[in-house]
Amino acid sequence: KQEVTQIPAALSVPEGENLVLNCSFTDSAIYNLQWFRQDPGKGLTSLLLIQSSQREQTSGRLNASLDKSSGRSTLYIAASQPGDSATYLCAVGTNAGKSTFGDGTTLTVKP
Amino acid sequence: DGGITQSPKYLFRKEGQNVTLSCEQNLNHDAMYWYRQDPGQGLRLIYYSQIVNDFQKGDIAEGYSVSREKKESFPLTVTSAQKNPTAFYLCASSMGPTFRSSNQPQHFGDGTRLSIL
Numbered sequence: 001k002q003e004v005t006q007i008p009a010a011l012s013v014p015e016g017e018n019l020v021l022n023c024s025f026t027d028s029a030i031y032n033l034q035w036f037r038q039d040p041g042k043g044l045t046s047l048l049l050i051q052s053s054q055r056e057q058t059s060g061r062l063n064a065s066l067d068k069s070s071g072r073s074t075l076y077i078a079a080s081q082p083g084d085s086a087t088y089l090c091a092v093g094t095n096a097g098k099s100t101f102g103d104g105t106t107l108t109v110k111p
Numbered sequence: 112d113g114g115i116t117q118s119p120k121y122l123f124r125k126e127g128q129n130v131t132l133s134c135e136q137n138l139n140h141d142a143m144y145w146y147r148q149d150p151g152q153g154l155r156l157i158y159y160s161q162i163v164n165d166f167q168k169g170d171i172a173e174g175y176s177v178s179r180e181k182k183e184s185f186p187l188t189v190t191s192a193q194k195n196p197t198a199f200y201l202c203a204s205s206m207g208p209t210f211r212s213s214n215q216p217q218h219f220g221d222g223t224r225l226s227i228l
Contacts, residue, residue: 004153034216043117043201043219044154051214089153091217097142097161097205098169099217101153 002027004092006102013080014110021075021105023090028068032093035064035075037086038104044089048075080109113138117202117220123228124189124196132187132223134202141207143185144217147171148199157200160185161207189225199224 003026013019023033032051036044048057048064050073056065063076073090087106091099115136124130136143142161146154156169160179174193179185185204189196203217 006153009151032214036219041199041222041224043115043221044203044217046216046218049214049216091154093215093217097144097207097215098156098159099144099154101146101155103151103153 002030002092002094002100004090004100004102006088006090006105008105009103010106010108012108012110015080015082017080017109018076018078019080019107021077021088021107023073023075023102025071025073025092025100027092028071030068030092031095033064033066033073034091034093034099035062035073036089036091038089039086047088077107080107082109082111085109115202115204115218115220117200117223119223120221122223122225124225125228127191129188129190130225132189132200132202132225134185134187134220135183136185136202136204136218137183138204138218139182140204140218141182142205143179144203144205145169145175145177145185145187146201146203148201148222154201157187197226 034049035047050066061078087104089104093099118133144159145157158177160166176188202220205215
């Protein structure tokens with residue numbers, strides 16, 4: 001059974017700092033990996049999706065990498081802003097359409 | 112604008128009562144999903160449907176039921192058999208198995224928060 005772990009559970013950084021969020025998974029036979037943002041009391045917003053054949057994806061200040069062999073993905077956020085404060089979740093997808101989620105990392109960016 | 116609509120935003124259940132959460136999408140997606148989120152935790156899959164008139168149990172299906180009579184709609188019923196229903200429920204959709212690509216992001220609604228009276 002796939003297990004997804006996100007460390008740390010919470011992270012606090014000053015504005016402007018670059019940071020990395022980590023996601024690890026136990027079964028490397030994945031279909032894709034998706035990073036989401038969740039604001040308090042809200043649904044999930046998709047940030048980046050990496051297909052199993054890809055190594056990374058970029059969108060603006062965000063860069064996500066995938067290393068299937070080691071069971072790891074990272075989300076890099078450049079020049080963090082207070083508006084980036086949210087919970088970030090990673091989800092590992094199968095070709096049956098199911099996804100397994102990590103518990104998330106809650107990020108606070110202080111002005 | 113295309114998207115997923117969940118209603119109601121807040122719902123209260125009495126003991127022994129069944130309640131139904133609505134999920135509607137206008138993205139023309141084949142696949143739809145229901146997740147449960149408890150405080151400080153990630154999402155756990157309750158049920159999913161890859162095509163109309165078909166659905167499968169997820170990891171925590173006990174005490175829940177679903178139907179998929181229309182492509183746009185995937186309602187979730189929380190039955191009285193679910194002894195701990197208080198949670199945040201999220202509905203999602205994706206293109207589905209007919210779109211043969213791993214580039215299929217899941218799109219989410221804004222959720223329904225269910226509490227016990």
